[in-house]
Amino acid sequence: MITNLVCCTGLSQESKQTRELRQKIRVESNLVVLTVTVKDDRGRLVSGLLKDDFHVFDDEVEQSILSFTDESLPLSLLILVDDDLKWKEGTQMARSVRSIIGDIADQDEAMVCRFDMLFYPGDEFTSASMKFMAALKSAQSAAQPSPPYIPQPLLTDRVSTTGPPSVSAPTYSGSRPSKALEDALYSSAQLLQQRPSDRRRIILILTDGLDEPKLNHHSHEAVRDFLLQNNISVYALASGSVKSKRKFFNLTDYSSKTGGGIFYATSTYTMELTLTRITEQARHDYTLVYAPTGNNPSSKFHTLRVSAGPGYNATTRSGYYTTSSDTPNP
Structure with missing residues (x-):
């Protein structure tokens, strides 16, 4: 059993870039925040990508990435x-x-x-x-x-073949x-x-x-x-x-x-x-932030797609909803 109680030193550090990004998210309400996982064709996580490696599409309209960090938010x-x-x-x-x-x-x-x-x-x-x-x-x-219930053998009169059983059959939960x-x-x-x-x-x-x-x-x-x-x-x-x-x-x-x-x-x-x-x-996900422009204004739900270069598979949430004020939620 793994019982390590001490977090790795590398996990305890939040970069200046991430702190600035968090501040931006808190202040500006018109932003869409994407967490993106990138894997290669063998399913291994890919690190070391830069902002220019990513392309974000909102309702199939490419967006300009305003902020980027190669680490996840807290x-x-x-x-x-x-x-x-x-x-x-x-x-x-x-x-x-x-x-x-x-x-x-x-x-x-x-x-x-x-x-x-x-x-x-x-x-x-x-x-x-x-x-x-x-x-x-x-x-x-x-x-x-709880341990599984194992019923004990029932002792019945072998001579009698009519009438109800002397003990009712057990009912098993979990069916x-x-x-x-x-x-x-x-x-x-x-x-x-x-x-x-x-x-x-x-x-x-x-x-x-x-x-x-x-x-x-x-x-x-x-x-x-x-x-x-x-x-x-x-x-x-x-x-x-x-x-x-x-x-x-x-x-x-x-x-x-x-x-x-x-x-x-x-x-x-x-x-x-x-x-x-x-x-x-x-x-180890990437975090991308953009302000949506040119997407479908009549839709309450906006589809999302992210690419990260040939040979890589980038995944994120399927989309986001807007409120009545056309503000991303979130």
């Missing part, structure tokens, strides 16, 4: 832990969740929340490592499932998922909505992807739009194999539309490594 990270997992997956997830602690930088803040059919918010966003560790320990304990994943994501987004716009807002959900639509009050489309409206990225650690993509369709849609990512793991060890990969990707 994170507002909400870790959302699935409390309703099967024994094997739940045990592995509970053991791996504390590995996140070593990837939180001094300028970041985090909150740990849980869900099953209800949503259980954390106490607060904190940048204090000991408070964060205590929250992770609590989530780890809550996410640890249908007893959790509201969509509502949990919506509630998480409401908490992140209150965080400053000069921070990278991220939901990191640890789940098996199962969901019961009848338990949700918010549709998939409503949750996706709310995430886009508030520039919140979804990263998912899916307990399972990439072969089960159908089960993770909604999570895949959330992650791709919001500029996040979905990763699969089947053991505690791979889950720990995957969590490190997720935080590494979020930490």
Whole structure:
């Protein structure tokens, strides 16, 4: 188990360029802030690119990039832990969740929340490592499932073949998922909505992807739009194999539309490594800022596309919404 409690020195430093960019975002309300992930044709993160390497298209109209940094903004990270997992997956997830602690930088803040059919918010966003560790320990304990129920053999009268059984047959829970994943994501987004716009807002959900639509009050489309409206990225650690993509369709849609990512793991060890990969990707994204011009003025939703040169794949959120005053949101 990874239990590193000390953040790397490199993670604790915020550059002057990033501080100036954050100030610009706070002061000017007409800006669109993009977080961009760049990978090569082998799926490896690409570093060292410059502003001139990027081209941003808003409603397919190229924009002028006003500000650029090759590092991510400080994170507002909400870790959302699935409390309703099967024994094997739940045990592995509970053991791996504390590995996140070593990837939180001094300028970041985090909150740990849980869900099953209800949503259980954390106490607060904190940048204090000991408070964060205590929250992770609590989530780890809550996410640890109870041992599976193994019924004892029933002793019955072999002579009797009529009438009801002497003991009713056991009823097994879990035949249908007893959790509201969509509502949990919506509630998480409401908490992140209150965080400053000069921070990278991220939901990191640890789940098996199962969901019961009848338990949700918010549709998939409503949750996706709310995430886009508030520039919140979804990263998912899916307990399972990439072969089960159908089960993770909604999570895949959330992650791709919001500029996040979905990763699969089947053991505690791979889950720990995957969590490190997720935080590494979020930490090494590029940040681009522009003031939209020439896009479709009659549209409330504006599509986004970013390119970063031949041989590279640049991804960001699918678009953004404008308010009634034509101000990007955000």
